Amino acid sequence: MEAINIKIAGLGGMGVLSASHVLAETLFLAGYDVKKAEVHGMSQRGGSVASDIRFGTRILSPMIPVGEVDFLLALAPEWVDLHRAELRPTGRLLTPDSVAGLANSRSLNVALLGALSRFLLIPETVWHAALAKAFPEKLHASNLAAFQLGREGKGPHLQ
Amino acid sequence: MSKPKRIIELNPHGIALLSGDEAIALAALHCGVTLGTGYPGTPSTEILETFADLGGNAQWAPNEKVAAEVALGVAFASGRTLLTMKHVGLNVAADVLFTAAYSGVTGGYVLVCADDPGMASSQNEQDTRRYAVAAGVPMLEPSDSQEAYDFTGLAFEISERWQIPVILRVTTRVCHSHSSVHPHRKFTEPLKPGFVRNIPERVMVPAHARPAHRRLRKKLAEIEEWNVENGPNWTIPGSENLGLIASGVAAMHALEAAPEAALLKLGMTHPLPMKLIRDFAANYKRCVAIEEGDPYLNDALRAAGIALEPRLESYRFGELNVNRVRHLLAGGEEPQTTPPRGKPPQLCEGCPHRSTFSVLKELDCIVAGDIGCYTLAAMPPLQAMDTQICMGASIGVGLGMRHTLPEEQARRVVSVIGDSTFLHSGVTGLIEMAYNTPATGHVVIIVDNGITAMTGLQEHPGTGRALDHSRAGRVVPEEIARALGIPNVQVFNPVKELDRFKQELQCALESGMLSVFVARQPCILAFGKIKAYEKAIAETAGDCACAQPVAE
Numbered sequence: 001m002e003a004i005n006i007k008i009a010g011l012g013g014m015g016v017l018s019a020s021h022v023l024a025e026t027l028f029l030a031g032y033d034v035k036k037a038e039v040h041g042m043s044q045r046g047g048s049v050a051s052d053i054r055f056g057t058r059i060l061s062p063m064i065p066v067g068e069v070d071f072l073l074a075l076a077p078e079w080v081d082l083h084r085a086e087l088r089p090t091g092r093l094l095t096p097d098s099v100a101g102l103a104n105s106r107s108l109n110v111a112l113l114g115a116l117s118r119f120l121l122i123p124e125t126v127w128h129a130a131l132a133k134a135f136p137e138k139l140h141a142s143n144l145a146a147f148q149l150g151r152e153g154k155g156p157h158l159q
Numbered sequence: 160m161s162k163p164k165r166i167i168e169l170n171p172h173g174i175a176l177l178s179g180d181e182a183i184a185l186a187a188l189h190c191g192v193t194l195g196t197g198y199p200g201t202p203s204t205e206i207l208e209t210f211a212d213l214g215g216n217a218q219w220a221p222n223e224k225v226a227a228e229v230a231l232g233v234a235f236a237s238g239r240t241l242l243t244m245k246h247v248g249l250n251v252a253a254d255v256l257f258t259a260a261y262s263g264v265t266g267g268y269v270l271v272c273a274d275d276p277g278m279a280s281s282q283n284e285q286d287t288r289r290y291a292v293a294a295g296v297p298m299l300e301p302s303d304s305q306e307a308y309d310f311t312g313l314a315f316e317i318s319e320r321w322q323i324p325v326i327l328r329v330t331t332r333v334c335h336s337h338s339s340v341h342p343h344r345k346f347t348e349p350l351k352p353g354f355v356r357n358i359p360e361r362v363m364v365p366a367h368a369r370p371a372h373r374r375l376r377k378k379l380a381e382i383e384e385w386n387v388e389n390g391p392n393w394t395i396p397g398s399e400n401l402g403l404i405a406s407g408v409a410a411m412h413a414l415e416a417a418p419e420a421a422l423l424k425l426g427m428t429h430p431l432p433m434k435l436i437r438d439f440a441a442n443y444k445r446c447v448a449i450e451e452g453d454p455y456l457n458d459a460l461r462a463a464g465i466a467l468e469p470r471l472e473s474y475r476f477g478e479l480n481v482n483r484v485r486h487l488l489a490g491g492e493e494p495q496t497t498p499p500r501g502k503p504p505q506l507c508e509g510c511p512h513r514s515t516f517s518v519l520k521e522l523d524c525i526v527a528g529d530i531g532c533y534t535l536a537a538m539p540p541l542q543a544m545d546t547q548i549c550m551g552a553s554i555g556v557g558l559g560m561r562h563t564l565p566e567e568q569a570r571r572v573v574s575v576i577g578d579s580t581f582l583h584s585g586v587t588g589l590i591e592m593a594y595n596t597p598a599t600g601h602v603v604i605i606v607d608n609g610i611t612a613m614t615g616l617q618e619h620p621g622t623g624r625a626l627d628h629s630r631a632g633r634v635v636p637e638e639i640a641r642a643l644g645i646p647n648v649q650v651f652n653p654v655k656e657l658d659r660f661k662q663e664l665q666c667a668l669e670s671g672m673l674s675v676f677v678a679r680q681p682c683i684l685a686f687g688k689i690k691a692y693e694k695a696i697a698e699t700a701g702d703c704a705c706a707q708p709v710a711e
Contacts, residue, residue: 034337039335050501062337
């Protein structure tokens with residue numbers, strides 16, 4: 001299969017890196033070849049953070065070529081314009097608007113993964129397992145709720 | 160080995176998804192490394208942290224040179240040692256490496272050096288491959304996490320077989336990218352540590368070093384031969400029109416950018432397997448080396464008479480990616496694209512450095528700065544730093560300016576250095592200040608936030624805690640300054656005692672008295688963690704009657 005490319009973008013502290021960790025883990029548990037590339041270092045100082053996740057039968061470069069992003073998860077609206085040019089013409093954009101009705105904005109990263117999960121043929125149990133593995137137990141219930149909210153697509157129609 | 164905090168879980172196929180840094184740490188564990196040592200530096204920092212979490216014995220050294228020396232002692236004693244640093248750290252450790260190449264080692268000595276093409280978090284994009292050539296040591300370059308794991312083991316094997324230090328050169332995208340690793344544990348067994356006297360090979364006086372240099376060159380010739388026959392290099396056949404030669408992550412970009420091309424992927428890039436490369440290149444109408452950074456392969460292969468297409472200068476800058484390799488292969492000038500920049504990093508809200516630098520700005524100081532989070536003070540809105548070059552440079556550069564500037568300007572010069580950076584290489588600058596004192600005196604401000612913040616909150620000798628946050632010895636910067644005879648040494652809280660700090664600074668600048676001010680307030684990101692570490696230490700000490708409290 002062709003590589004499928006997902007980019008997650010936002011600001012340090014928004015949960016870009018934890019979302020990309022859960023996503024990569026989910027894809028890995030589902031049996032795909034996965035590569036994830038991100039630049040650490042300055043992310044704790046409030047700068048922009050972006051993570052590339054690629055999966056398929058065999059992934060080569062860990063970085064998504066410009067214009068080949070299939071799904072862009074932008075954790076805040078300003079990251080949409082910044083990365084729009086990297087999307088494929090058929091690429092999908094998932095933004096905070098895609099998960100309207102979220103009770104706690106700290107779960108936005110997980111809710112966006114829920115929204116993304118509608119497009120990927122991965123059993124829900126695998127997502128749940130990766131989420132449970134990545135976060136402390138006290139967050140499991142709220143994460144699951146945020147994930148379901150995104151997955152059930154109560155937000156506005158996706159762009 | 161201590162009790163592991165973390166165990167790497169494998170899937171039913173025996174595979175884990177790991178970063179390159181984690182894969183190196185896991186291989187080091189499986190190789191039976193006696194001691195891991197280094198100095199934190201992005202993107203290499205997580206190697207020793209992971210190694211310690213997995214139960215390995217790891218420690219932070221004050222700087223890379225000391226780490227390289229400690230590592231050499233381990234290898235002289237027949238232990239295996241993993242030495243980690245970022246590319247610029249090797250400048251500090253180079254003195255050790257060049258002569259350790261002569262002396263050789265007994266136990267495996269693997270230096271992991273992490274380059275940062277594109278400078279995601281560095282002050283330059285120097286290319287460690289040049290060091291392998293200059294020092295005369297073998298070098299391996301993994302392209303993903305599996306190779307990071309495999310090559311770490313291979314590096315120990317080569318190091319012990321030829322009794323030579325080996326560089327494992329990684330880059331940001333290898334260190335911080337995650338990919339599948341099958342940890343097979345098929346590594347040679349370590350030696351049994353013990354002292355063997357061997358003065359001619361361990362004491363590098365000229366009479367011993369002359370034959371040692373000849374031995375080194377002979378080893379390299381043997382290793383090149385081995386690299387041609389059995390090295391970690393592989394070929395993918397392809398169209399006779401295009402043959403690519405690449406190493407590291409660039410090989411992955413090349414494979415994706417030109418699936419029709421043949422590829423010679425080099426795993427050991429020093430000494431280069433020249434016969435292998437020559438035989439490969441002869442088969443293709445067009446031959447191109449795909450590499451990040453310096454034209455290392457380009458220069459070496461062309462010098463050896465291999466018909467390689469010359470590389471455009473623009474590809475020297477920044478990191479490669481699939482798009483850039485496509486452009487390179489299409490030929491012609493590279494289109495100038497600016498990648499999305501987003502929001503630049505800045506000093507955190509509530510960071511104690513903000514108050515310190517606001518005073519320096521208010522007093523219109525000429526600030527010789529250093530490496531750390533506080534370098535962000537050079538950016539708007541503060542713009543309160545005038546120079547930054549390398550670890551520890553603030554003090555020497557400040558002194559040089561004091562010696563040279565007209566008096567009115569000289570009196571405004573201050574050197575600002577972080578706590579970890581001061582202990583890394585600021586101490587010798589302070590000795591210089593005490594020894595060659597400028598006519599106008601000088602002021603050094605140690606911005607002590609109690610942690611190595613920039614690289615992700617690592618411990619250092621000033622924190623009194625070891626890499627794993629357990630109790631260790633503590634080195635106190637102001638005590639060093641006092642011991643050097645600096646007359647005006649004061650400690651401030653830069654947030655709570657801002658006015659006093661400002662008055663004393665003004666006074667020191669005017670009087671010309673040699674001064675060291677320690678602006679001490681914990682990093683806002685580390686504050687909670689430091690409390691937790693200290694609490695854990697206190698609890699452990701409570702359990703153990705022999706534990707001694709550490710004096711402040």
